[in-house]
Amino acid sequence: MNLAKMAVSAALATALLPAAALAQVAAGATVYGPQGGEVGKIVSIEGGTVMLDTGTYKAPLPENAFGKSDKGPTITVTKAQIDAMMAEQVAAANAKRDAALVAGAAVITAKGAPAGSIKSVEGDAIVLESPSGAVALKREHFAVDAQGALMALFTADQIAAAASAGTTSE
CATH class of the missing domain: 3.90.50.10 (Photosynthetic Reaction Center, subunit H, domain 2)
Structure with missing residues:
Protein backbone atom coordinates (compact mmCIF):
# COMPACT_ATOMS: atom_id res chain seq x y z
CA MET A 1 0.00 0.00 0.00
CA ASN A 2 1.48 3.35 -0.90
CA LEU A 3 2.06 6.10 1.62
CA ALA A 4 -0.82 8.26 0.39
CA LYS A 5 -3.34 5.43 0.74
CA MET A 6 -2.01 4.63 4.23
CA ALA A 7 -2.37 8.26 5.24
CA VAL A 8 -5.97 8.42 4.00
CA SER A 9 -6.96 5.18 5.72
CA ALA A 10 -5.23 6.29 8.90
CA ALA A 11 -7.05 9.63 8.86
CA LEU A 12 -10.41 7.91 8.53
CA ALA A 13 -9.61 5.40 11.26
CA THR A 14 -8.35 8.14 13.57
CA ALA A 15 -11.85 9.58 13.72
CA LEU A 16 -13.13 6.21 14.95
CA LEU A 17 -10.54 5.57 17.65
CA PRO A 18 -10.95 6.84 21.19
CA ALA A 19 -8.60 9.71 22.00
CA ALA A 20 -7.02 7.70 24.84
CA ALA A 21 -5.79 5.06 22.37
CA LEU A 22 -3.98 7.72 20.34
CA ALA A 23 -2.63 9.60 23.34
CA GLN A 24 0.34 7.24 23.64
CA VAL A 25 1.21 7.49 19.93
CA ALA A 26 3.65 10.39 20.05
CA ALA A 27 7.12 11.14 18.72
CA GLY A 28 9.74 9.59 21.00
CA ALA A 29 7.43 6.87 22.35
CA THR A 30 8.67 3.29 22.44
CA VAL A 31 6.39 0.84 20.63
CA TYR A 32 5.90 -2.74 21.81
CA GLY A 33 4.95 -5.89 19.91
CA PRO A 34 2.38 -8.60 20.60
CA GLN A 35 4.54 -10.38 23.21
CA GLY A 36 5.64 -7.14 24.85
CA GLY A 37 9.04 -6.91 23.14
CA GLU A 38 10.32 -3.54 21.95
CA VAL A 39 9.66 -2.96 18.25
CA GLY A 40 11.04 0.55 17.87
CA LYS A 41 10.59 4.24 18.56
CA ILE A 42 8.21 6.68 16.94
CA VAL A 43 10.19 9.26 15.00
CA SER A 44 7.33 11.40 13.72
CA ILE A 45 3.62 11.52 13.01
CA GLU A 46 2.32 13.35 9.97
CA GLY A 47 -1.02 13.13 8.24
CA GLY A 48 -2.05 9.97 10.07
CA THR A 49 1.20 8.18 9.22
CA VAL A 50 3.56 7.17 12.00
CA MET A 51 7.25 6.79 11.15
CA LEU A 52 8.56 3.95 13.32
CA ASP A 53 12.34 3.47 13.63
CA THR A 54 13.13 -0.19 14.32
CA GLY A 55 16.85 0.47 14.40
CA THR A 56 17.15 -1.20 10.99
CA TYR A 57 14.46 0.63 9.02
CA LYS A 58 12.17 3.60 9.33
CA ALA A 59 8.76 2.11 8.56
CA PRO A 60 5.68 4.21 7.73
CA LEU A 61 2.64 2.77 9.51
CA PRO A 62 -0.94 4.02 9.71
CA GLU A 63 -1.76 5.61 13.04
CA ASN A 64 -4.72 3.27 13.46
CA ALA A 65 -2.35 0.26 13.55
CA PHE A 66 -1.43 1.12 17.15
CA GLY A 67 -3.12 0.00 20.32
CA LYS A 68 -2.59 0.92 23.95
CA SER A 69 -0.91 -1.01 26.76
CA ASP A 70 0.44 -0.29 30.23
CA LYS A 71 3.94 -0.02 28.71
CA GLY A 72 2.94 2.29 25.86
CA PRO A 73 1.76 2.02 22.28
CA THR A 74 1.58 -1.48 20.79
CA ILE A 75 1.27 -3.07 17.36
CA THR A 76 0.34 -6.60 16.38
CA VAL A 77 3.63 -7.40 14.61
CA THR A 78 7.17 -7.89 15.85
CA LYS A 79 10.32 -5.94 14.98
CA ALA A 80 11.50 -8.93 12.92
CA GLN A 81 8.26 -8.94 10.92
CA ILE A 82 8.44 -5.20 10.20
CA ASP A 83 12.11 -5.48 9.24
CA ALA A 84 11.33 -8.40 6.91
CA MET A 85 8.49 -6.48 5.22
CA MET A 86 10.68 -3.42 4.81
CA ALA A 87 13.59 -5.49 3.45
CA GLU A 88 11.26 -6.92 0.79
CA GLN A 89 10.03 -3.45 -0.17
CA VAL A 90 13.56 -2.04 -0.34
CA ALA A 91 14.75 -4.99 -2.44
CA ALA A 92 11.82 -4.54 -4.84
CA ALA A 93 12.44 -0.79 -5.13
CA ASN A 94 16.17 -1.36 -5.73
CA ALA A 95 15.42 -3.96 -8.41
CA LYS A 96 13.16 -1.46 -10.24
Whole structure:
Protein backbone atom coordinates (compact mmCIF):
# COMPACT_ATOMS: atom_id res chain seq x y z
CA MET A 1 0.00 0.00 0.00
CA ASN A 2 1.48 3.35 -0.90
CA LEU A 3 2.06 6.10 1.62
CA ALA A 4 -0.82 8.26 0.39
CA LYS A 5 -3.34 5.43 0.74
CA MET A 6 -2.01 4.63 4.23
CA ALA A 7 -2.37 8.26 5.24
CA VAL A 8 -5.97 8.42 4.00
CA SER A 9 -6.96 5.18 5.72
CA ALA A 10 -5.23 6.29 8.90
CA ALA A 11 -7.05 9.63 8.86
CA LEU A 12 -10.41 7.91 8.53
CA ALA A 13 -9.61 5.40 11.26
CA THR A 14 -8.35 8.14 13.57
CA ALA A 15 -11.85 9.58 13.72
CA LEU A 16 -13.13 6.21 14.95
CA LEU A 17 -10.54 5.57 17.65
CA PRO A 18 -10.95 6.84 21.19
CA ALA A 19 -8.60 9.71 22.00
CA ALA A 20 -7.02 7.70 24.84
CA ALA A 21 -5.79 5.06 22.37
CA LEU A 22 -3.98 7.72 20.34
CA ALA A 23 -2.63 9.60 23.34
CA GLN A 24 0.34 7.24 23.64
CA VAL A 25 1.21 7.49 19.93
CA ALA A 26 3.65 10.39 20.05
CA ALA A 27 7.12 11.14 18.72
CA GLY A 28 9.74 9.59 21.00
CA ALA A 29 7.43 6.87 22.35
CA THR A 30 8.67 3.29 22.44
CA VAL A 31 6.39 0.84 20.63
CA TYR A 32 5.90 -2.74 21.81
CA GLY A 33 4.95 -5.89 19.91
CA PRO A 34 2.38 -8.60 20.60
CA GLN A 35 4.54 -10.38 23.21
CA GLY A 36 5.64 -7.14 24.85
CA GLY A 37 9.04 -6.91 23.14
CA GLU A 38 10.32 -3.54 21.95
CA VAL A 39 9.66 -2.96 18.25
CA GLY A 40 11.04 0.55 17.87
CA LYS A 41 10.59 4.24 18.56
CA ILE A 42 8.21 6.68 16.94
CA VAL A 43 10.19 9.26 15.00
CA SER A 44 7.33 11.40 13.72
CA ILE A 45 3.62 11.52 13.01
CA GLU A 46 2.32 13.35 9.97
CA GLY A 47 -1.02 13.13 8.24
CA GLY A 48 -2.05 9.97 10.07
CA THR A 49 1.20 8.18 9.22
CA VAL A 50 3.56 7.17 12.00
CA MET A 51 7.25 6.79 11.15
CA LEU A 52 8.56 3.95 13.32
CA ASP A 53 12.34 3.47 13.63
CA THR A 54 13.13 -0.19 14.32
CA GLY A 55 16.85 0.47 14.40
CA THR A 56 17.15 -1.20 10.99
CA TYR A 57 14.46 0.63 9.02
CA LYS A 58 12.17 3.60 9.33
CA ALA A 59 8.76 2.11 8.56
CA PRO A 60 5.68 4.21 7.73
CA LEU A 61 2.64 2.77 9.51
CA PRO A 62 -0.94 4.02 9.71
CA GLU A 63 -1.76 5.61 13.04
CA ASN A 64 -4.72 3.27 13.46
CA ALA A 65 -2.35 0.26 13.55
CA PHE A 66 -1.43 1.12 17.15
CA GLY A 67 -3.12 0.00 20.32
CA LYS A 68 -2.59 0.92 23.95
CA SER A 69 -0.91 -1.01 26.76
CA ASP A 70 0.44 -0.29 30.23
CA LYS A 71 3.94 -0.02 28.71
CA GLY A 72 2.94 2.29 25.86
CA PRO A 73 1.76 2.02 22.28
CA THR A 74 1.58 -1.48 20.79
CA ILE A 75 1.27 -3.07 17.36
CA THR A 76 0.34 -6.60 16.38
CA VAL A 77 3.63 -7.40 14.61
CA THR A 78 7.17 -7.89 15.85
CA LYS A 79 10.32 -5.94 14.98
CA ALA A 80 11.50 -8.93 12.92
CA GLN A 81 8.26 -8.94 10.92
CA ILE A 82 8.44 -5.20 10.20
CA ASP A 83 12.11 -5.48 9.24
CA ALA A 84 11.33 -8.40 6.91
CA MET A 85 8.49 -6.48 5.22
CA MET A 86 10.68 -3.42 4.81
CA ALA A 87 13.59 -5.49 3.45
CA GLU A 88 11.26 -6.92 0.79
CA GLN A 89 10.03 -3.45 -0.17
CA VAL A 90 13.56 -2.04 -0.34
CA ALA A 91 14.75 -4.99 -2.44
CA ALA A 92 11.82 -4.54 -4.84
CA ALA A 93 12.44 -0.79 -5.13
CA ASN A 94 16.17 -1.36 -5.73
CA ALA A 95 15.42 -3.96 -8.41
CA LYS A 96 13.16 -1.46 -10.24
CA ARG A 97 15.82 1.23 -9.94
CA ASP A 98 18.57 -1.06 -11.18
CA ALA A 99 16.50 -2.18 -14.16
CA ALA A 100 15.84 1.46 -15.10
CA LEU A 101 19.48 2.57 -14.74
CA VAL A 102 20.67 2.09 -18.32
CA ALA A 103 22.55 4.35 -20.70
CA GLY A 104 20.18 6.70 -22.48
CA ALA A 105 17.42 6.50 -19.86
CA ALA A 106 15.61 9.78 -19.21
CA VAL A 107 15.91 11.09 -15.64
CA ILE A 108 13.74 13.48 -13.68
CA THR A 109 14.62 15.46 -10.55
CA ALA A 110 13.24 14.84 -7.07
CA LYS A 111 10.60 17.46 -7.89
CA GLY A 112 9.68 15.92 -11.25
CA ALA A 113 11.52 18.27 -13.61
CA PRO A 114 13.63 16.85 -16.48
CA ALA A 115 17.19 16.25 -15.26
CA GLY A 116 18.82 14.81 -18.37
CA SER A 117 19.73 11.25 -19.27
CA ILE A 118 22.04 8.51 -18.13
CA LYS A 119 25.35 8.75 -20.00
CA SER A 120 26.97 5.67 -18.47
CA VAL A 121 26.57 3.01 -15.79
CA GLU A 122 29.63 1.24 -14.42
CA GLY A 123 28.78 -0.68 -11.27
CA ASP A 124 27.62 1.87 -8.72
CA ALA A 125 29.14 4.80 -10.67
CA ILE A 126 26.53 6.59 -12.75
CA VAL A 127 27.13 9.59 -15.01
CA LEU A 128 24.10 11.81 -15.57
CA GLU A 129 24.27 14.07 -18.61
CA SER A 130 22.31 17.10 -17.40
CA PRO A 131 21.53 20.32 -19.29
CA SER A 132 24.35 21.89 -17.24
CA GLY A 133 26.89 19.16 -17.98
CA ALA A 134 27.90 15.72 -16.76
CA VAL A 135 27.46 14.84 -13.09
CA ALA A 136 28.95 11.75 -11.43
CA LEU A 137 26.48 10.11 -9.07
CA LYS A 138 26.09 6.81 -7.28
CA ARG A 139 23.43 4.14 -7.79
CA GLU A 140 21.95 5.04 -4.37
CA HIS A 141 21.22 8.55 -5.66
CA PHE A 142 18.44 7.22 -7.91
CA ALA A 143 14.97 5.77 -7.42
CA VAL A 144 11.94 4.95 -9.53
CA ASP A 145 8.88 7.07 -8.75
CA ALA A 146 5.29 5.83 -8.46
CA GLN A 147 4.75 6.38 -12.19
CA GLY A 148 7.85 4.33 -13.09
CA ALA A 149 10.08 7.27 -14.02
CA LEU A 150 13.79 7.15 -13.15
CA MET A 151 14.46 9.92 -10.65
CA ALA A 152 17.67 11.47 -9.33
CA LEU A 153 17.20 12.21 -5.65
CA PHE A 154 18.30 15.82 -6.13
CA THR A 155 16.71 19.07 -7.27
CA ALA A 156 17.54 20.69 -10.61
CA ASP A 157 19.51 23.37 -8.74
CA GLN A 158 21.61 20.76 -6.93
CA ILE A 159 22.35 18.94 -10.17
CA ALA A 160 23.25 22.20 -11.95
CA ALA A 161 25.55 23.22 -9.07
CA ALA A 162 27.32 19.87 -9.13
CA ALA A 163 27.75 20.08 -12.93
CA SER A 164 29.09 23.65 -12.69
CA ALA A 165 31.52 22.71 -9.95
CA GLY A 166 32.61 19.58 -11.81
CA THR A 167 32.31 17.66 -8.55
CA THR A 168 31.49 14.07 -7.84
CA SER A 169 28.58 13.47 -5.50
CA GLU A 170 29.46 11.38 -2.46
